[in-house]
Amino acid sequence: GAVVSQHPSWVICKSGTSVKIECRSLDFQATTMFWYRQFPKQSLMLMATSNEGSKATYEQGVEKDKFLINHASLTLSTLTVTSAHPEDSSFYICSTASFEQRNQPQHFGDGTRLSIL
Amino acid sequence: GDSVTQMEGPVTLSEEAFLTINCTYTATGYPSLFWYVQYPGEGLQLLLKATKADDKGSNKGFEATYRKETTSFHLEKGSVQVSDSAVYFCALGTQGGSEKLVFGKGTKLTVNP
Numbered sequence: 002g003a004v005v006s007q008h009p010s011w012v013i014c015k016s017g018t019s020v021k022i023e024c025r026s027l028d029f030q031a032t033t034m035f036w037y038r039q040f041p042k043q044s045l046m047l048m049a050t051s052n053e054g055s056k057a058t059y060e061q062g063v064e065k066d067k068f069l070i071n072h073a074s075l076t077l078s079t080l081t082v083t084s085a086h087p088e089d090s091s092f093y094i095c096s097t098a099s100f101e102q103r104n105q106p107q108h109f110g111d112g113t114r115l116s117i118l
Numbered sequence: 119g120d121s122v123t124q125m126e127g128p129v130t131l132s133e134e135a136f137l138t139i140n141c142t143y144t145a146t147g148y149p150s151l152f153w154y155v156q157y158p159g160e161g162l163q164l165l166l167k168a169t170k171a172d173d174k175g176s177n178k179g180f181e182a183t184y185r186k187e188t189t190s191f192h193l194e195k196g197s198v199q200v201s202d203s204a205v206y207f208c209a210l211g212t213q214g215g216s217e218k219l220v221f222g223k224g225t226k227l228t229v230n231p
Binding site: 005007033035042043044045047050094096098106107108109110111112114 | 152154159160161162163164167207211217218219221222223224226
């Protein structure tokens with residue numbers, strides 16, 4: 002069964018709206034969660050790494066005030082796209098990792114397709 | 119820095135054909151190597167992995183061997199099915215997989231009946 006649950010799977014909203022995407026680890030305590038962005042027909046681009054209870058580490062070029070990440074518990078991380086605009090439309094994917102299972106591959110969510118009108 | 123170079127697609131094959139998707143990497147140290155598969159509209163699923171040189175990862179008829187001498191991790195399958203149609207990503211990680219991964223650009227595979 003699914004190890005990571007990502008919600009919503011699809012969201013369409015108006016420009017200027019803030020959108021929250023949730024990533025839940027179902028079977029284990031995810032000490033680390035990664036957020037990726039994927040443009041059509043392209044690879045995954047890592048946006049940020051979040052560790053439970055601490056601030057997220059953003060990759061170069063990613064606006065931390067635009068993409069707010071919260072990892073308040075070992076089973077939930079959220080990505081909020083603030084004041085979204087059409088150029089933020091993309092496929093967002095989270096993945097989870099565990100310190101206890103740090104030699105094991107990450108588990109990925111099914112992704113969220115965000116469309117900003 | 120670390121990087122992954124993957125064969126550009128798209129790749130179109132007939133059912134039961136042999137598949138090879140090339141992947142080479144550049145990394146410091148001794149990375150772990152992965153192949154992930156993404157079906158339309160879904161997230162990524164781990165297909166197989168190898169953690170050290172000469173290891174062979176295998177799953178669902180797919181295989182890839184970690185070749186340190188050629189810094190390669192080519193994906194192969196002897197007889198593809200229509201259900202194998204997806205995008206395949208080669209990736210590397212330096213701590214076994216639980217750290218951030220470096221992905222190739224992906225190769226779209228279409229298998230026709």
